[in-house]
Amino acid sequence: MTSRIKDAALAQQITDETLAWREVICPVTAKYGNYVAKRDLRDKTIVSFQHVLEDTIPTLLPFVKAGAKVKVGACNPDSTDDAAAAYLAAHGVEVHAFSGMTPDEYARSIDILSSEPADIIADMGGELIEAFVKKGHKVDGALEATTTGVHRVEKLDYSFPVFNWNDIAIKDRLHNRHHVAQEMWPVFSNVTGLALYGRTVLVIGFGPVGRGVAERARNLGAVVSVAERDPVRALEAQHHGCRVVSLEDGLKENAIIVTATGLSGILGAAQIKQCRRGAILVNVGHSNTEIDVKWLDTQTRTKMRRHIERFELDNSREVYLLNRGSLLNLAPGMGGSGKDLFDPFSAILIRGIDWLASGGATSFKPGFYAYPEDVEREIAQAILQSHS
Structure with missing residues (x-):
């Protein structure tokens, strides 16, 4: 399906130099992204529902480079960077995100993203997971990253395993x-x-x-x-x-x-x-x-x-x-400080999706689980090493 974005021409605002500097300040994301980009994921479909910002680019594009079919929608009607959305669409991601979405447009995105089966879901808010469950789609596994989403999805009658990374120490004690x-x-x-x-x-x-x-x-x-x-x-x-x-x-x-x-x-x-x-x-x-x-x-x-x-x-x-x-901290175009602070969380998302794509959840029955502790510790160690 064709992407639904504000203006394709806005992709030109994201330069190679901008992304190169992001690799400098987010080295762990770059490390995992470069690893994933060399994988063969041509048989995988990944559907993500998240804030579509500049940091989304190095999170999702490695999977496109690995051959996966990648779709993304905005998990909040007012936190999309339209330039980032346009860049993703121009580089192979099916994007359903633009600033100022109406409630109907927002709901339409969820419906579109959940209209077909997928292998992996990466969600922020639980609405996409909920839609997949209600439509009876079975996937390899899903990731959920927010308190709001945890409240929503922990009540569902699951048809696949869902992994909660909102409550892991790195997310809860540091980011939140x-x-x-x-x-x-x-x-x-x-x-x-x-x-x-x-x-x-x-x-x-x-x-x-x-x-x-x-x-x-x-x-x-x-x-x-x-x-x-x-x-x-x-x-x-x-x-x-x-x-x-x-x-x-x-x-x-x-x-x-x-x-x-x-x-x-x-x-x-x-x-x-x-x-x-x-x-x-x-x-x-x-x-x-x-x-x-x-x-x-x-x-x-x-x-x-x-x-x-x-x-x-x-x-x-x-x-x-x-x-x-x-969320005020994600107000488009206002540039909060500490963009490097996204490094652990982009890495957690990349590593989690790759873990699912590698069959990490095959031994799990449908249900709600904690994000793998060994993967979290691996990322924490990588962040510490990047600071030394």
Whole structure:
């Protein structure tokens, strides 16, 4: 099927020099990519549902070079880099991703990607795995990379093995806790023009992502409050120097509201109406429905600048929404810092797909499993060696 992208001409924005520098800063991804590119995978079909960004190029193109049929769709309607999507399409990947996808266009991508059998699924969010299960397709195995996806797929009646790499130590303890915040707050400042010194920030959810976001905000000079229903996590937030508040009080008091739960419906109409006047709403959880953007769109809306919209509420208050409620750290074109931090995770994805393509899951019955520990340790050792 023909790719569905914004503009094929945008592929020219990705230069050989750009990709060569990415190999320099992401040497482990390059190592595994170069290995895979020499393999013979002409009998494999790989379907991926992920953020389609520049780092997706060295993740997927090695499989194209190895002869596999590769398809990819955007796992979030507002995190696609259209130049990266165009480049992938120009180099043999079937791409169903473009910025600003409507809910219908997004759903259509899932339907297209799951319309035919595949050998391997690499998912972020669980929606593609769910679609394959519902359609009765059997595959060699699937990978899932997000908390949102884990919640979705762990309830399914599986017809194939699914491997969870959201909860492995490298992902949970490093990326979720440290790397999201490392990218998110610089993007926040790039989008808004604001520093955090003296500003009040509410972080909703104190899991690994929320913990990292709160810690980094505090270190950048913010006064940080946390709304967390789990009393153990709330106590942990106190021990990290955060003020623990109810969601209602936090919304009324804080200027910047960050959702970090990975769950839908955290800020609905009732909660948004409780926000203080001029509050800035930000999401860093995988789900792009943590904030009820659909309801906000029924209010008077003004686009202020790239990735910022102002909404006039019916209680004579206004709020500002960043990046349409999608992950702010992946806002297209805003260039968060630490692109080298993707190196372990691109490597995990490449190595995981190759492990499945090599028959790694043949001994597993249908079900939900942890990502292979020996493969994770292999990648961790490679990262350590690249830093020496």
